[in-house]
Amino acid sequence: xxxxxxxxxxxxxxxxxxxxxxxxxxxxxxxxxxxxxxxxxxxxxxxxxxxxxxxxxxxxxxxxxxxxxxxxxxxxxxxxxxxxxxxxxxxxxxxxxxxxxxxxxxxxxxxxxxxxxxxxxxxxxxxxxxxxxxxxxxxxxxxxxxxxxxxxxxxxxxxxxxxxxxxxxxxxxxxxxxxxxxxxxxxxxxxxxxxxxxxxxxxxxxxxxxxxxxxxxxxxxxxxxxxxxxxxxxxxxxxxxxxxxxxxxxxxxxxxxxxxxxxxx
Amino acid sequence: xxxxxxxxxxxxxxxxxxxxxxxxxxxxxxxxxxxxxxxxxxxxxxxxxxxxxxxxxxxxxxxxxxxxxxxxxxxxxxxxxxxxxxxxxxxxxxxxxxxxxxxxxxxxxxxxxxxxxxxxxxxxxxxxxxxxxxxxxxxxxxxxxxxxxxxxxxxxxxxxxxxxxxxxxxxxxxxxxxxxxxxxxxxxxxxxxxxxxxxxxxxxxxxxxxxxxxxxxxxxxxxxxxxxxxxxxxxxxxxxxxxxxxxxxxxxxxxxxxxxxxxxxxxxxxxxxxxxxxxxxxxxxxxxxxxxxxxxxxxxxxxxxxxxxxxxxxxxxxxxxxxxxxxxxxxxxxxxxxxxxxxxxxxxxxxxxxxxxxxxxxxxxxxxxxxxxxxxxxxxxxxxxxxxxxxxxxxxxxxxxxxxxxxxxxx
Ligand SMILES: Nc1ncnc2c1ncn2[C@@H]1O[C@H](COP(=O)(O)OP(=O)(O)OP(=O)(O)O)[C@@H](O)[C@H]1O
Ligand SMILES: [Mg+2]
Numbered sequence: 001x002x003x004x005x006x007x008x009x010x011x012x013x014x015x016x017x018x019x020x021x022x023x024x025x026x027x028x029x030x031x032x033x034x035x036x037x038x039x040x041x042x043x044x045x046x047x048x049x050x051x052x053x054x055x056x057x058x059x060x061x062x063x064x065x066x067x068x069x070x071x072x073x074x075x076x077x078x079x080x081x082x083x084x085x086x087x088x089x090x091x092x093x094x095x096x097x098x099x100x101x102x103x104x105x106x107x108x109x110x111x112x113x114x115x116x117x118x119x120x121x122x123x124x125x126x127x128x129x130x131x132x133x134x135x136x137x138x139x140x141x142x143x144x145x146x147x148x149x150x151x152x153x154x155x156x157x158x159x160x161x162x163x164x165x166x167x168x169x170x171x172x173x174x175x176x177x178x179x180x181x182x183x184x185x186x187x188x189x190x191x192x193x194x195x196x197x198x199x200x201x202x203x204x205x206x207x208x209x210x211x212x213x214x215x216x217x218x219x220x221x222x223x224x225x226x227x228x229x230x231x232x233x234x235x236x237x238x239x240x241x242x243x244x245x246x247x248x249x250x251x252x253x254x255x256x257x258x259x260x261x262x263x264x265x
Numbered sequence: 266x267x268x269x270x271x272x273x274x275x276x277x278x279x280x281x282x283x284x285x286x287x288x289x290x291x292x293x294x295x296x297x298x299x300x301x302x303x304x305x306x307x308x309x310x311x312x313x314x315x316x317x318x319x320x321x322x323x324x325x326x327x328x329x330x331x332x333x334x335x336x337x338x339x340x341x342x343x344x345x346x347x348x349x350x351x352x353x354x355x356x357x358x359x360x361x362x363x364x365x366x367x368x369x370x371x372x373x374x375x376x377x378x379x380x381x382x383x384x385x386x387x388x389x390x391x392x393x394x395x396x397x398x399x400x401x402x403x404x405x406x407x408x409x410x411x412x413x414x415x416x417x418x419x420x421x422x423x424x425x426x427x428x429x430x431x432x433x434x435x436x437x438x439x440x441x442x443x444x445x446x447x448x449x450x451x452x453x454x455x456x457x458x459x460x461x462x463x464x465x466x467x468x469x470x471x472x473x474x475x476x477x478x479x480x481x482x483x484x485x486x487x488x489x490x491x492x493x494x495x496x497x498x499x500x501x502x503x504x505x506x507x508x509x510x511x512x513x514x515x516x517x518x519x520x521x522x523x524x525x526x527x528x529x530x531x532x533x534x535x536x537x538x539x540x541x542x543x544x545x546x547x548x549x550x551x552x553x554x555x556x557x558x559x560x561x562x563x564x565x566x567x568x569x570x571x572x573x574x575x576x577x578x579x580x581x582x583x584x585x586x587x588x589x590x591x592x593x594x595x596x597x598x599x600x601x602x603x604x605x606x607x608x609x610x611x612x613x614x615x616x617x618x619x620x621x622x623x624x625x626x627x628x629x630x631x632x633x634x635x636x637x638x639x640x641x642x643x644x645x646x647x648x649x650x651x652x653x654x655x656x657x658x659x660x661x662x663x664x665x666x667x668x669x670x671x672x673x674x675x676x
Binding site: 056058077078079082088090093094095096097098099103107108109110112115116117119120159 | 482485541542543546549550552553554556557558559560561562563564620621
């Protein structure tokens with residue numbers, strides 16, 4: 001494996017986010033190094049997407065510290081995240097159905113020359129990026145509403161290839177994909193790692209997770225519930241942490257009500 | 266799906282060209298068919314009233330009057346289609362027209378401002394009004410329907426305060442904005458105003474050149490272009506249409522109405538803004554999926570704010586045209602203007618849900634309403650019935666559009 005740099009690319013400390021009575025994230029710690037793919041797993045509602053949105057500048061945590069390259073940063077908006085080199089594929093994809101593929105790829109970072117969009121240039125880049133993903137998109141001028149779920153996902157993933165990001169967050173990027181296309185996306189993730197990026201992969205598919213990630217972080221009821229080496233840990237261990245059969249050191253779970261165990265099967 | 270099974274993404278596969286062009290063809294047809302449909306409806310309505318009015322509709326002075334009477338709708342519809350594409354609505358424009366018109370008139374009569382300064386003042390005040398409403402919509406988050414409903418009352422009230430009842434006695438050079446025509450400095454060629462003919466020729470040349478360039482760019486990027494025959498036929502039709510319009514206008518009393526030039530410039534400028542600039546792209550994005558636009562880094566609040574500022578500026582222009590046409594500021598001016606503009610947008614193919622709509626469509630929608638108005642007036646149909654007929658046309662136009670879409674299965 002590639003040797004890790006000492007300072008993580010992204011560090012999150014004590015991240016807490018509440019929605020009224022719901023504790024989406026409680027005192028969560030998280031790290032990603034360059035050249036590393038970290039999988040974030042957990043049951044539905046565990047807080048995975050919320051954590052991804054904190055990195056993406058969509059959700060501002062109630063408390064906690066975010067550092068990039070060891071420097072404390074605040075990520076108040078998606079634009080700020082973009083500037084800090086974070087690219088995100090959201091779970092609900094966040095695409096505009098009325099715009100074509102090129103317009104969606106470049107949304108929020110259109111190329112312009114003296115105020116005028118450079119449509120030809122953007123289309124050329126769109127074409128080459130989609131070709132790299134060997135996505136089966138009919139044309140870069142197809143409106144998004146004409147694409148299948150998998151094709152839409154390709155467009156969302158292709159967005160992370162633009163603007164040379166350093167951290168890529170993928171929230172269930174393969175949910176709608178065929179076996180062959182899933183394999184392509186996993187290869188794509190491996191290539192991002194080779195390029196020295198830090199990748200956060202959220203997925204419910206343990207095979208995908210174990211195939212591509214270096215480390216697996218488990219969230220349960222908005223709390224850290226274990227960190228596993230993807231190569232050395234067993235399938236049962238990880239599932240145990242997700243479902244609550246396996247628990248982290250009691251100290252960090254002190255505030256969790258006991259009846260949650262029953263609720264989480 | 267495809268039969269390809271390779272998983273190595275580093276081996277680039279050439280794009281599937283034949284399939285690409287089929288997809289393009291279908292899509293291109295869908296997009297254009299809608300636009301052609303609206304345009305076709307306009308032609309049909311013109312021909313229908315030409316017959317019903319025994320040829321009076323297309324008399325030179327009536328065509329000139331058509332533009333002079335409907336300039337305000339077209340100007341407002343340009344701003345309104347942007348508002349509607351972004352998923353908002355503006356109910357206040359009629360009141361804003363009355364208010365700004367009042368300020369402009371008072372500034373000339375009581376404060377002796379020269380008319381160009383008064384015009385600039387009016388447009389600026391329109392912009393301030395737009396900023397006021399944009400602030401509440403964009404930064405406070407109150408639905409535009411509510412904000413502009415309030416604005417409708419507020420600015421009607423302010424118009425009454427400023428104007429009283431009427432402010433008359435405006436300078437004739439100001440009134441000429443709406444009633445005047447371009448001076449025929451080039452004289453006449455067998456009774457036709459040469460300036461008008463020249464403008465028509467330039468317009469045809471500009472359209473042909475821009476269409477040819479668009480086609481060349483499609484070619485360059487290996488994208489589907491319509492068949493050469495169809496393309497030439499389309500261009501010929503446009504050229505003939507503008508040609509006929511030009512010749513008719515050149516026989517009119519004044520030649521080219523000044524407001525037609527104003528509208529023409531605005532249409533070109535705003536079509537460019539919507540089609541080629543980032544601001545326009547973001548308006549469509551917000552209308553298509555506001556959340557996604559925000560997540561992609563579009564500053565949705567700023568875009569919303571400027572959409573309303575822009576609507577205010579255009580309401581200011583419409584106020585000047587309206588006041589000049591009436592020759593006086595009237596507190597009750599601009600009544601139902603918001604409905605005219607909104608109707609023009611929807612007849613012109615804008616989607617109620619936002620995300621879809623074009624400047625050209627809104628202008629055609631405004632012309633359809635204008636031709637209806639003029640045709641029915643020439644036939645001396647009771648104004649009460651005129652209103653009812655226009656209402657039905659709006660309903661049928663949108664219903665027709667919807668049925669077409671369902672049949673095409675795009676929704
Ligand atoms: N905008 C919101 N308002 C209120 N509650 C929210 C909001 N967003 C998330 N939550 C709550 O926060 C918790 C965590 O949600 P989150 O979307 O992060 O889960 P997740 O781990 O991504 O789940 P899934 O696997 O289903 O995608 C859930 O209980 C959810 O109901
Ligand atoms: Mg989620």
